[in-house]
Amino acid sequence: MISQFFVLSQRGDNIVFRDYRGDVQKGSAEIFFRKVKFWKEDGEEEAEAPPVFNVDGVNYFHVKVVGLLFVATMRTNISPSLVLELLQRIARVIKDYLGVLNEDSLRKNFVLVYELLDEVIDFGYVQTTSTEVLKSYVFNEPIAVDAGRLPPLGPASLFMQGSKRMPGTAITKSVVANEPGGHKREEIFVDIIEKISVTFSSSGYILTSEIDGTIQMKSYLTGNPEIRLALNDDLTIGSGGTSIYGYGGSSGSGGVILDDCNFHESVHLDSFDVDRTLSLVPPDGEFPVMNYRITQEFKPPFRINTLIEEAGQLRAEVILKIRAEFLSNITANTVVVQMPLPKYTTRVSFELEPGAVGQTTDFKESNKRLEWSLKKILGGSEHTLRAKLTFSQELHGNITKEAGPVSMTFTIPMYNPSRLQVKYLQIAKKSKTNPYRWVRYVTQANSYVARL
Amino acid sequence: MAPPPPPAYNQRSPSPSQPSGKGEVSDLKMQLRQLAGSRAPGTDDAKRELFKKVISYMTIGIDVSSVFSEMVMCSATSDIVLKKMCYLYVGNYAKHNPDLSLLTINFLQRDCKDEDPMIRGLALRSLCSLRVANLVEYLVGPLGSGLKDSNNYVRTVATVGVLKLYHISASTCVDADFPTTLKHLMLNDPDAQVVANCLSALQEIWSLEASTSEEASKEREALLSKPVVYYFLNRIKEFSEWAQCIVLELVSKYVPSDSNDIFDIMNLLEDRLQHANGAVVLATTKVFLQLTLSMTDVHQQVYERIKAPLLTLVSSGSPEQSYAVLSHLHLLVMRAPFIFSSDYKHFYCQYNEPFYVKKLKLEMLTAVANESNTYEIVTELCEYAANVDIPIARESIRAVGKIALQQYDVNAIVDRLLQFLEMEKDHVTAETLVLVKDLLRKYPQWSHDCIAVVGNISSKNVQEPKAKSALIWMLGEYAQDMQDAPYILESLIENWDEEHSAEVRLHLLTAIMKCFLRRPPETQKALGDALAAGLADFHQDVHDRALLYYRLLQYDVSVAERVVNPPKQAVSVFADTQSSEIKDRIFDEFNSLSVVYQKPSYMFTDKEHRGPFAFSEELGSLSIGVESAANIVSAQRVEANDQDLLLSTSEKEESRGPGNNGSAYDAPAYDGSAAVNAVSTQLDLVSLDHTSPTSAPSASLAIDDLLGLGLTVAPTPAPPPPPALELNAKAVLDANTFQQKWRQLPISVSQEISVSPQGLAALTTPQALLRHMQGQSINCMASGGQAPNFKYFFFAQKAKEFSNYLVECVINSSSGKAQLKIKADDQNTSEAFSALFQSALSKFGLP
CATH class of the missing domain: 3.30.450.60 (Beta-Lactamase)
Structure with missing residues (x-):
């Protein structure tokens, strides 16, 4: 209580x-x-x-x-x-x-x-x-505030950044606020948000990988119509008891295999086993329709190559290479690469590749961390950073034990590594106007780490 | 009380501006007064602004109670926003202004009759929230009509209102017969939230009443009866997710009649495991785990079934939510590590997880490590050990050490530990030294490899007291194998004055003694210096130890040798492991804070707030108190563990450990400090030992009896009358099972009987009765109390059948009455047993 x-x-x-x-x-x-x-x-x-x-x-x-x-x-x-x-x-x-x-x-x-x-x-x-x-119990009208100043809550806020395709204002709209002009805009948002965790070993081999996905919905439809949401036909749930940590599966063989999933209480699963369709009457407001977890192997969006070499007694050089392994019509944004450096590092000088745009570098003195930010990375491209380190004391032991691992955060709109899809979104409603439907995909790094 | 508002605040958001002092409040008072009588248009808007200000002051902790009467005067309005603010204000201050509160009664009562159900509900809620004892008379009427209201919102408010009334004045609530009304609503109302509120309210009311009223405790039991539980289960999907949690908690206490019952419930609740709300999933999990406790195979299947949903919850929510779920997963992993041994990769840490999550994961990795996965787990842990995150690096090294201590093939791990020492990071070295020391205490055979590496560590790089003590201990212990030992110790002793830690100085004294006993010529001088420094030490313990050694040496060197350096047995279990008693209690309290804190609830909650978990507390405290007071790990408990296949082998090791070691003085430690705590808190609760004036032999005898072990002390067995029911003379029941059964079984016989005068005369200590009853094949589980009140828990078993009878017997020696509560596995024979028990009791005290 x-x-x-x-x-x-x-x-x-x-x-x-x-x-x-x-x-x-x-x-x-x-x-x-x-x-x-x-x-x-x-x-x-x-x-x-x-x-x-x-x-x-x-x-x-x-x-x-x-x-x-x-x-x-x-x-x-x-x-x-x-x-x-x-x-x-x-x-x-x-x-x-x-x-x-x-x-x-x-x-x-x-x-x-x-x-x-x-x-x-x-x-x-x-x-x-x-x-x-x-x-029915709330009588105060919400007082609107400027949405731009602080990041809003929730995974859907990812869509606020960068991408112009999305009507960003919608997700900052109150469920009780009326639009100027009196009528409400009929629309529904379905977001497939995947957070990925990958750990690469020092030799680039994938040690662990996991996708934690959510299908998030926000409905502004009047009259609470029923909605049907069809997912991939070849979707299977549970690894069938064969391998509990399914790294054996070949990634090319088509089907999307979820380790497990759970659903919002409004979801009816009557025909889910037959045709992978979820039906629900969406309540007002934002809510997760379904959460799922995948350990099936997938192609990681980025490869990270790190080289750290001693260059004399009080010096070392770091070379960081990032390769985007997704299609060229897709762009990752707000990419940040971080790497802890040896604690006796006193100075770092950076060298970006010639013609680099939208990239910044920083050495965080307080926690001895290298930070490399890239506003955008196009699919298929590769970027390199060189950093020269100066130490205050002589190296002893293995320098790779004093630095790293390299971690990365990013957001990739219109991309999801699981290939889980919303095939169609059906609104059972006899309305004259066809409501707007937004189905959006986004992938975000949860823990994306490459060891040295 | 009010936190001083930051000055920047005013510029940032002008709307609820911060007052600078009392002036503002009296200003508000004036303005409110002006508006109170006004009927001018726009008055309500002006009032809204003022009310807002009042509420905002209230929020930040400024006392605005002085405007109470003005607020009430302004409350005459039809504006619902204003009304709500006014209700909020009144609810907050009524308790401290009981007289002024009377002013509000009028308008609240009027609103309770409003035609708008919303207003009725709001008014009724506020009326019940006043928390003023002398206003309760005004509550009964509106509450009564609220419970009968045709609108479900009003009824939901009224059901909680009854509970509020109960907390203000229990007698008013009971006299108005509200609990009965709630019970009726609970079983009949069409609205699920009304039903859920009735259940919550009744659970609270009857639990509190149960201590004084027999009827209430029966009612409380009745909530767990099959019809009621099935009624709730059949409606489960009507309830909100939060109410489902309450229902599921109730179901988890239900004792199923047979295995069909169990499977019906589990099939019905199966889809609850796919719920996105972690609280629902955990509550369902608890039901599954509790229902299948006695079915080992199914219980194990439950573990397999809940694994995936729990892992999904861990990775889908916020860090806080996943922490709550992970804590429960942690508990399950600790209970049945082998079921999770192939899932170890899920417990790998992610670099951005908070410390509290990583720590749990490291413990889980430690637990699931077995022959097949140890290599990979230890490799992963070694990565963390090299991490820049120092607290995690430390925990990881400890984890590697723990794995080494629990495995039989430690070869490879020892190598890894020794590699840590070569990393030359001070915190890594420090942690590793402590571990190597523990490892050597358990596996002395590794001393050769370890000593070689430890010998190379410069003591100057070791600063942390724990690590330094470990190093010094090894120097002393292996003085003959380490060439430099005397000289390293000597240099440490030279710096005696700079050594701030008494722990280190104590270890230095002991180590130099050990070294001296083995290599006297090299060490003599250093020993002398150390003793001199020790004798001059300002720290009492250090001084005393130095003095002890000095006198020992003076008296006889060979005696000193025996004291300081006796032959040692390898330690098989370290004392900081939690007793299985405690672990089982935490498991019983699954899906509660006990799991997160890793403590049973009696250790962190006062009795009145234990809520739904209170059922077995009293009994629990009795039996725990007794066991740890006795400092024994009962043989029965080990047997019970054997039956419980879900306990890991390592855990069984633990409970057997003390027996194997055979050194009596080790035993107390194995119960863990937690248990010792338990004794001190619990003794107060039940005043266990107060009656026996510290006569050691009789006390120990009594303790044997308490555990039902003392079969040898059987007194002259009075030939029992030809009994309809035969009891097993060698009945055995362990405390856990007793506790569990006591909680689960309904009371089948409850009555008050008289005790014969001879009996009362003989009842000088609680123990007297125990021996007598034992002669009648009725054993005591726990007892306590002081004249005139004695309390006992007895148990007996049917001969040739595994059917138990449990008895709670409270004897008041001044009134000569005994209160009996009997619970039985087999309800049909409980009357027969009751007769037998009474006849046994009636013979007490007869020559």
Whole structure:
């Protein structure tokens, strides 16, 4: 039973604070913030505070969303998953209403947020988190904030960056806000978002790889029509018990094999086994239709080659080579390559390839890290960075043990390595106007690492 | 209380501006007062702005209670936004302004009769949230009509309202017969949320009432009856995902009647494992695990079945959500590592994961390591060890060490550990030294290889006290094999004054002693210096140890040798492993914080807040207290472990460990510090030993009895009357099973009986009765209490059948009454057993 719910800004002040049961002291927000800020592991090492901890008999749960801390406190022993899921869900519901979730929008709309919180939880028990049901209890109009300033919440925000094909404003639209002109635009967004993790060994061999995918939906359709979503015919679920970690499978043999998946509760799977079709009546707001996990082998979008060589007693040279192994009509953006350097590195001089555009390099002195950012990488292209390192002391031992591994973050719109597809999106509705349907694919690096 | 607002704030967002002091609040008061009577157009908008300000002050912790009466005056409005803000305000301050709160009752009561169900619901919720004891009389009426309201929103609010009322005034709530109304609604209301709220409210109310009311505890049991559980299960899809979690938690406590029952429930809930909400999946998992506890094969299949869904949850949510799921996966991996041994790659760390996730994963990797995957796991761990992330590098080295300690073929791993020492990173060297020391304590046969490498480490590069102590220990222990040992120790002793850690100085003293006993001529001078420095040391322990050594040497060198350097047995299990008792309790509390904290709930929650887990706490504390007080790992427990095929072999090693070692004084440590904690907290709760005035022999006798082991102390067995029911004279039941059964079985007999005067006279200590009952083949699981109240948990078994009877017996020696609660595997014979038990009890005290 949740005693209190509050949202703290990055500086630790209350933006909203709701006490449901009155059995936890009022100063809890302060106690919590101090604890999180100065979390110590084993009494010495500073580390990130875990999402759940106990201070003097009070359990504190928190999730971080767009730099804000969503916190619940209670004295009872409760399912941690339930509370953490709930906190995340509250953030999503608030975002559905405000369009944009950030400190500014929360402060401007805190009365609306209190309205929501009153209905979401009563005396510590969850009542509803359905954006749709809540609509009838919310009477405040959302006050819009400038969407451009802070990154919005959720994976769909990926579409905000770069790509002009997407109507970026839609995803910052409140579910209750009316468009100027009075009528609502009928549209539905289906996003296939894949986060990939790959670890390359020092010889370039793939040690582990995984795709964590989500089909995310956001519906602005009126009248709650039923929707049918058809996926690949050759989709199979479960590795059939043959190989539990399916690296044996040949990647060319067609079928998309999911290790496992789960579904939003609104999804009906009646015909899923027959024709791989999901049917659902989408609730208002943003929600994941399906989450899936794939360990089947796939072709990684980037190859990373790293060479680090000693060049004299106090010097070494690093050569980083990135090759984009996807089609040339696809472009990756916001690519960042990072590499920890030996801790006695004092100076780094960079040498970009001739004619390089949109590339920046940096040596982060504080944590001895090399950073190489590339605004865009076209499919099929290759980029190289040379860096000359100067050390303050002589090398001993193997330099490859003092540096690396190289990690990479990127976003690739209109690309998904799993080849999972939405074949069609059918809206069962007898309306005159045909609603807009947006099916969008994007791939993002989760943990993309090459060892030295 | 209010955190001082940052000055930058005003410029950033002007809307709820920060007040500089009290002036603002009194300003607000004035403005509100002006608006209170106004009917001018636009008044509501002006009020909205003011109310907003009030609420925003309230949020940041500024006390705005002084505008209470003005807020109430302004509340006469039809604007629902204003109403809601006003309700919020009133709810927050009513408790501290009970008199003013009376002002609000009027308008809230009026709103409770509004024709708009929304207003009715809102008003009723606010009315119940006032938390003012002397206003409860105004609650009963509106609540009663709320529960009967035709609108489901009002009914959901009213059901929670009943619970709120209960917390303000339990008697008012019970007198109005609200629990009965809730029960009726729970079983009949068409709205699923109303039903779910009734269940939550009733669970809370009846759990709190159960301690005083027999009826409530029966009602609580009835929630777990088959019809009720099936009623909920059949409606499960109507409930919201959150309410499903509550229902599933209830189902996990249900005791199925037979295996069909079990499979029906599991088939019905199968698709819940595909839910995107991790809380639903974990709650379902708990049901599956609990239902199949007694079916080893199926239980194992459940592990296989839940693996994939849990792994998907770990990788699909936010880091926080995946942490919660991963903690549970961690628990399962620890219980049944071999089931997960081929999934080890899922537990590899990703570079961007937070420390708390990586740490869990490292422990899981350690647990699943077996002959077939150790090479790959250790290779992966070695990558982390070289990582720039120092805390993770340390944890990884510890993980490699743990794998080495749990494997039989440690050859390759020792090599890796020794390679760590060659990396010449101080933190790596430090961690590795500690590990090499532990490794040598377990596998002394490796000393040759290790010593060669350790000998090459310059003690100057080792600064951390733990690592330094480890190095010094090895220097002392292997003084004869390490050429330089005396000289390295000597140089360390020369720097005695710069050594800040008492731990290191203590180790230095011991090491130099050991060294001296083996290589006296080379060490004599250093020993002298060390003893002199030790005697002058300001640290009490160091000083005392130096003095002890000095006097020992003075007295007899060979005695000193025996004390300082006795022949050692290799350590088979290290003491910091958690007892299986604790682990089982955490498992029983699956899908709760106990799993994340890796502690049973009684260690971090006060009794009143244990909530749905409270069922077995009292019993649990009794039995745990007893066991750890006795410092024994009972033989039964080991046997029980053998039956539990899901326990790893290494775990079985642990529980057998102490027996193999055969050194009595080692035993307490194996119960773990956690258990010791348990004793201290639990003793307070049940005042276990207070009755026996520390007479050692009788205490130990009593402890034997408590565990049902003391069959040898059977007193003159009074020939029992020809019993309808025969009991097994050698019944055995371990504490865990008892606890589990006690929680799961319903009460079949509950009654109050009188105890004969002779019996009362003989009941001077709780132990007296135990021996008597044992003579009647009724064994005691745990007992405690002080005159006049004694509490016992007994158990008995039907002869030739594995059917148990469990009894809770509370005897009040001043009133001469005994309260009996009997639970039985076989309900049909519980009456017969009850008669037998009573007849046994009635003979107590007779010559």
